[in-house]
Amino acid sequence: MKKKEVPQDESSLNKVNSKELCYAVDEDGNYTTELSSGWDPKKIALDNALEDIEKRVEEARLRVLAGTTSPIEYYMELCKMDLTILASYVGFFKWTVKRHFKPSVFQKLSNKKLAKYADVFDITIEELQNGPS
Missing domain, CATH: 1.10.260.40 (lambda repressor-like DNA-binding domains)
Structure with missing residues (x-):
């Protein structure tokens, strides 16, 4: 995924001001890292686990x-x-x-x-x- 496309959806991680490190491709096509606040599928899984x-x-x-x-x-x-x-x-x-x-x-x-x-x-x-x- 491109660096600009790294998801920044609301997630349970926002409650603790935490971000997740993801790999992405920059404008030159090189792999780099980018912080993500989360994305919906992961939020759903995390919320379900916490509820359990x-x-x-x-x-x-x-x-x-x-x-x-x-x-x-x-x-x-x-x-x-x-x-x-x-x-x-x-x-x-x-x-x-x-x-x-x-x-x-x-x-x-x-x-x-x-x-x-x-x-x-x-x-x-x-x-x-x-x-x-």
């Missing part, structure tokens, strides 16, 4: 409030992580993290284990124990 994340966070929050999962699952979703990533960050096996999702197991976790989760989520142990509101 918000939905998963809310579902996890409701499960915590209902007492069917621990706050660890909620904060994992809130921080846009999955089980594999969270397990690697805290240094536990995936099955161990999944076990910590059980409220009865979560309530018995040591402060040392809770501190690992709190550090990864960038919250205090108290915030982790209290969960979402």
Whole structure:
């Protein structure tokens, strides 16, 4: 695409004043870079992904409030992580993290284990124990 044709559509990236680097052809036919604020197909895909994340966070929050999962699952979703990533960050096996999702197991976790989760989520142990509101 030519440098003048690089899309500058409104996108979700505008919310964070971010631009994306794209390759384009200049007037002399040479490849160069140009900043783009986004384009509609990418905006739609990004908005759909963000909407899906918000939905998963809310579902996890409701499960915590209902007492069917621990706050660890909620904060994992809130921080846009999955089980594999969270397990690697805290240094536990995936099955161990999944076990910590059980409220009865979560309530018995040591402060040392809770501190690992709190550090990864960038919250205090108290915030982790209290969960979402």
